Amino acid sequence: MLPDDARREAVAPPRSTRARRVGAVAAALVVLVEAVWLAAALPGAALAGDVGAITVAGWSAVACVGAARRDPATLRRFWTLLAVTMALAAAGRTLWTVQRLGNETLPHTPLIGAIFTAGILTGTTALLCSLAAPRSAVGRARTLLDGVIVALALIPIGWVVVFQDIADADLADPLRTFGLLYPMLDLMQLTILVAVAGPSRPIWRPLTLIGASLATRAGADAVYVSLVAHGTYAPGHVIDVCWPLSYLLIGVATTYPPPPAGEGGDEGIESPLPPWWRVALPYLPVGGAIIAVVLARHPTGQTPHLVFIGMMALLGALALRQGLAANENLRLVARLRRLAYADQLTGLPNRLMFNRRLRRALRDGPPVAVLLLDLDGFKQVNDRFGHATGDSLLTTIADRMRDAVGDDGTIARLGGDEFAVLVDGDRPVAPERLAERLLAALQPSAGEEDVGIHPSASIGIAEYGPQHASHTDLLRDADIAMYAAKAAGKSAYRTCTPGLRESAVTRAELIADLRRAVDEQQLHLDYQPIVDLATGAVRSAEALVRWRHPRLGLLGPAAFLPLAEETGLIVPIDRWVIHEACRAAATWRERAPEATVAVNIAAAHLRRPDLIATVTAATASAGLAPRALTLELTESALIDGSEAVLERLGQLRELGIRIAIDDFGTGYSSLSYLHRIPATELKIDRSFVSRLDTDTRAYATVEMVTRLAGAFDLAVVAEGVETEEQHAAVTAIGCVHGQGYRYGRPGRLADLRPASAPV
Structure with a gap:
């Protein structure tokens, strides 16, 4: 528990905060007393109004100085300028009071006007230095012009409203008529504040209070000018309370904390699009100004000097504003071109720009x-270290x-991890030489290869020739050569040749034919027997897919299954x-009744969550007991598998499906996974079985795998048994089952004898 004094300090606001709040309350009381005094028309109302305004303006200036010292450096200039503004207001009101007490009823002197104008x-x-204001000089100029246009457009409107029924003789004093500028300048500031506050981002509370201050002052100035023009204003009028009220609102704004870091002027955050009224804001009063100019004409047909000057200035401001808009449009177009034709990550030309340059080079x-x-x-880098790496x-x-290409070519990033280099014109370097330089430059430096974050590259080269009708043909040939390099x-390169091109065309045609193979029932299955080595009885059979191609004839799995895996067609197959x-x-x-069948499952299918549904639907529709089906999976598919794959295999085993690890022994880390994989059998790869009678290490490997399986x-199952010697060896080692040409070639399942004489 905290002591009472410490607890009070923990919950009490800091001393500086309390002081600001006390000052704000005192200033508010001054304004309240002044309002009551003026409303009741008590003696000395004029002096009370002047003293109240001077007091609150002075306090507001001091409060702004405190905020400039307290808040971050990004707000220091903002508060300092507001402090100067309040100090000028206090000085101008003091001079006004002194001259008024010196028997000048309304001291509209140039000096006082200059002080208020400076404010x-x-x-x-x-306002233009606030966090929400534009950061560029052009943006600030545009915002300032928006306010100036509104102010100038309101001059003829204000003239019609204020001076329409005033005799010409009463407008002889220029200071009297030019007083109309004060409310117009207030509205200019209010327009600027609306512009910089932002269209939809959260508005900092002090800006709202400053906006209320400007609106109060604009209303007070407008009423004051109207009263003076009609000769009905006298010092001590109740309207006088509006000026100290406007100063009070600015002082209260200093009591709020600064905005959180990153708000307001953060260049990294995309600015929202402004609403339509924000774009039209500076132009909305212009139509009213045109109508007011017509109404403001004297009976003689002449336009008042102030209105004429204001309209000329308005035309100039509009012209300058449109010039800035045109300049911004040009800069925006240039930026959009850069965004459209450049890769944002590397700064290189993108695919669109590369294609344009390639087409131009082909025309030349x-x-x-x-x-x-x-x-x-590269995918492994992203998967292992993340996309930031x-x-x-x-x-x-x-x-x-x-660095490697220099001036000998144009580099572009086409997307992902694919780049391209264009060599054209008088560049003397041979493409093959450039490829060698690129491969050398991309070799990992010291330490990069150890941490595994530097992939190698494959480069395909295509040179323009008569066989290329367009730039797409040239890119196609480069792509063909690149896959040949892979x-x-x-870390290799290849140049596209007619042979590579023909092979690619054949490959594309074969892929197109393969897409139709399942639907047109061109596939069929042969079955190779798996025998019990002790009795010679056929206990199982492995299903091997064949393709009766309408043009190429019967194709074995090696001719089309790799293509199916590359294209994703392996799943429907x-x-x-x-x-x-x-x-x-x-x-x-x-x-x-005890025979089983084995089916090979591709790695892509193993990773699909619908594998279980596929298997259960197949066994159920055929009326086959799940224990009669064995799924054969390669070591690589299992080693690369995720936890979801292992869980899927466990679910299959719970259903009774058998799991065989095919080509066992060719992987590099499957032993560490063997205790996690719910397998029921191992199939020793044929590469070991074929060397049993000539290689003692192959014999030792098969023997070791057999003992491991027993454990x-x-x-x-020993795969690839073709000779009597191999049969004798796997039998002597203790393998339970064998598969290979020694026991039977693939054929129809109906032709297999489920039990036969010893083999």
């Missing part, structure tokens, strides 16, 4: 070459590419294989 200037400058004629660069393994890496790579290994294999297995089990209570 208008400093107050306007303060050869030599023209394109180098297409794609980073190898990936963006930093792209920026670094862009800088290295600039196939050749990391997998679904078809699962359903077809379950249907065939259900028929087969009528003759062999995990997993069945073992």
Whole structure:
């Protein structure tokens, strides 16, 4: 528990805050007393009004000085200028009082007018220095002109309202007529405040109070000018309380804390679009001003001098404002062009600009070459370290590419981790030489390769020739060469040749045919037997998909499954294989109730959450017991799998589906995952089985895997058994099941004998 004194200090506001509040309350009492005094027309009302205004203006100036010392440096100039404004108001009112007491009823002298005008200037400058005000000189000039246009447009309107019924002889005194400018200047400041406060962002409370102060002062000045023009004003009028009230509102504004960091003038936050009325604000009074000019004419047809001067100034301000608008439009167009044609991350030209330059280079004629660069393994950088690290890496790579290419080509970022270089005109460097420089520049420096944040690159080169009808053809060939470089290994480049182009066309046609293969029932399944090595009985069969291509004939899985995996077509193919294999297995089990069927599942399908629904639907529709289905998964698919994949496999095992790890032994870290994967059997890769009779290390590997499977209570299938020697070896090692040409080639499932003589 805190002591009483400490607790009171913890909940009590700081001493400076209390002092500001006490000062504000005292100033408010002064205004209240003055209002009662003037309303009751007590003796000395004029002097009471003057003393009250001087007192509150002086207190407000001191309060603004305190705010300038207390608030952050970004607000210091704002409060300092407001302090000067209040000090000028106090000085002007003091001089007014002294001259009025010296038997001048209304001392409209040039000196007093100059002091109040100086206060208008400093107050306007303060508004333009607020946190919400534009940061550029052009933006401040535009905002100032908006206020000036409103003020000038209101001069003829004010003339009609105030001086319409005043005789010409009564307007001989220029100080009397030019007093109309005071409320116009107040409204100018109010317009500027509305402009800088922002269209939709939260408004800082002091700006609201300052706006109320300006509105109060504008109303008071307008009424004062009207009363003076009609000869009905006398010092001590109740309207006099409005000026100290306007000073009080500014002083109260100093009691509020500064806005949170980042609000107001943060350049990093995108400014919201202003509403229509904010854009039209400076032009709304202009129509009224035109009508007022007609109404303000004397019977002689002449326009009053003040109205004429105001309209001329209004035309000049409008012209200057439109000039600024035109300049801003030009700057905006230039910025939009930069945004449209430049990559925002690296500053390089983007795809749109690169295509434009490439088309122009092709119009100028050869030599023209394109180098297409794609980073190898960049996705792993994003996945492992995050997109911020990936963006930093792209920026670094862009800088290295600039240094490597120099003036010999135009670099662009086409998107993601794909870059391009255009070589055209008189640049003497060969594209192959430029590719070598790029690959050398992108080699990881000391330490980068160790932390794994520097991928290599594959580069494809295409040179313009008669076979290129447009820039898209050239880019297509560069893309073909780039994929050939990827196939050749990391950090390599390839130049597009007719052979590569023809191969790419064939590949594209094969992909298009593959999209129709499932729908047109061009796929079929062969089944390779899996036998019990102890008895020779066929206990299971692996479903192997074939494609009866209408033009190319029968294609094995190696000819089209890699394409299916690249294009995502492997998922619908997998679904078809699962359903077809379950249907065939259900028929087969009528003759062999204990027989099972195995189906290969692609890594992409394993990562899909609908895999379980697919498997259960296939077994249910075929009437196949789930335990009769085995899903074969490669080591790489399991090692790269997430927790969701492992959970999915666990759900399949709970349903009774068997899980086999295919090609076991070819991975590099699957042993550490084996205790987490709910597998039921291991299939030893054929690369080990084929060397059993010649390689002692292969024999030791198969023997070790068999013992490991026994420790995990997993069945073992030796794949690729083709010779008697291999059969004898896997049997001697202790493998339970075998698969390969030694026991039967793939064929129809109905042709397999579920139990036969020993093999």
